[in-house]
Amino acid sequence: MDLIFDALKVRQSQGKQFVPDVRAVNPVGFRGLPVISNAPCGSGCSKCVEDCPTNAIQLTPFALDLGKCVFCDECARVCPSQKVSFTAGYRMASRTREGLVIREGNNSLSPVEASKQIKKLFGRSLKLRSVSAGGCNGCELEVNATTNVNFDMGRYGIDIVASPRHSDGLILSGPISANMAEALELCYDGMPDPKFVIAVGACAISGGVFEESVALDRSFLGRFAPELYVAGCPPHPLSIVNGLLDLMGHADGRW
């Protein structure tokens, strides 16, 4: 009997935890979408480029590649001209690799275009298989968090499933270690058509901090280009959920 009251207490303390509208959240403090100002760089200054751990920055014209960025804030801190500043924006995904590059004068990311095909096929039910290929457990924890009671991706018909046989999309995290390359491809081969790949996090998109490592084999991505890239190190669950909803052509994220 006591247990019933304890369970009710838990239920009461739990309240409603879900984010009502994943499109309209303010994740206070989050170091997300960078903004590039139009202020000119100091002459000859390349401090941000020198200190960027993943070579994500190019000068003249200034461009920041969110597919490489690990959001360490170093560029914003060394820059004497406040060229870069990070905001709490979490809509950081793109259908193309090039679409993750923020350029001076066009200082935001274009919205993710819906895929007509994916909307038609999977718009109401999308099953995903996660494969970590050298992931550090950062992206994996955030992919998992998309299914928790806060972000609750299941309400949009998106679920993470246990077998490639049940899945429509493959969530790839990690820089693809050479020792995982074969297993990754076997998993993809095991998925029924039609199917697609989603690259989550800087490592999966570009190799991230491991780009220079000789222990990687990223040839998989040359053969199977992702339909969606989600930036972050690791990406916020809101970035992942919003990217997926955009891709599937969901008009809004309310529930």
Next chain:
Amino acid sequence: MSLTNVLLANKSEIETLNYDAFRARIKNETDAGNRLVSFFATPSASAPDQVGELHCVLIKSGRLCHLRSIWSSINKYQQLTSEVHAIHCFEREVHEQFGLDMPGHPWLKPIRFEGKALKRMNDYPFYKLEGKEVHEVGVGPIHAGVIEPGHFRFMCFGETVEHLEIHFGYQHRGVEAMLPKTSLRKISPLIESIAGDTAVGYTLGFCRAIEALCGLPVADEVEAIRGIASELERIAMHLVGVGGLATDVAFLPASSTYGRIRTAIINLSMRLCGSRFGRSWFRPGELRFPFLQSHKDDIRKTLCQVQKDIAIINKLFQESKTVQHRLKTTGTVSAKLAEEIGLVGMAARASHLNRDLRTELKSGVYARFPIELVTETDGDCWSRAMVRLREINVSLDWIFKVCDSLSDVEAEPRVDYSPRPNASVVSVEEGWRGEVFHYLETDDKSQLTRYKVQDPSIRNWFGLAQAVKSNAIYDFPICNKSFDLSYCGNDL
């Protein structure tokens, strides 16, 4: 403030013994109850695929102790595993990395398969169990959940696991090769990605190592804030672990409640430093984000609510018969076995070993604000879950105390790093999973030449293999979750 979890020395001052004396010393020290922290080899300067030096780090009377032996090809390596079982994983690693012959070693299976050039994995095929009605179950590298890859091979008789062999290397990213080649200015995000669930734990050990090498002073307040960050990481990851256990035994109220409480904790970290995982919070010699009254208020408010909510769900979780039934007496590692195989961290504490660097070394902020040691006696999945639940409460209380002692601390500007030449530094930190170890060396030009890093998982995976013996195979997921080890930390 002198830190006891960092040991800086000029390379020439490291206690250096000839090989026979070195070997005998390790045996004597461990026999005397001094604890082995690490054993590893560094390559020879002239031939990088050969052993140059052997190193051993121990804890002796609450202090780190570093021994070394200069290796020469005239030495004949004599394996120690038969006498000091806890060294087995380290000898396996040395054998894999350098091909050093170790006649008589019971099992030299590579600790991780580093790459195709190293074919030694093929020399150690899986053990076979033969007989009527025995069968093998292979799981992985890719698992059913959203977790990292690794292969588990179960040898079963009926539903009972007779033997589990763990086969790793899938996550190998070449971290140790990359570390010394990366400039100190850019290295931190790489350190944070060695095991991304312990980003703070790794970074703190790294920061203290660099601060020792560069002679950078760190204020007590900064060490206190680092302590808070580290305990927040511990609380968050313990919640992931216990929530995972609840999921695995299908006790959904606890699974969803622990999950959302963790969200509150990591969102607090995000408000303090911009990242839910504490990434980029710390860099050597500087405090990147201010710590003001508003932050203290935020911590107090958030954690008070967490404390309240946790008490309610803990009661339901701990009193639930289904949870008790699944976790109690499942996956047991006795204190004797844990000691023998050298378990560390929360898994060791669940097996009644007093192994916690925060209380053993009492370094820095843990000297000023001692933290309670949490142990359990039974060494089963239940004990590991209870250690974690109790540690959450201990950490919460500790954070309140430390937080109250702090006045406003402003962010500090960047500093330049100029490490001492010809120096070595050992740095350890009790991460949420167990001890994270760093060893760095500089050459006569002050360049970083060696960077050895060691995750607690390298020692504890073998504990999991022992824990599942004689258990039913369907209990493997909860055994695995209860140890909660890192695949990438093992594979580097």
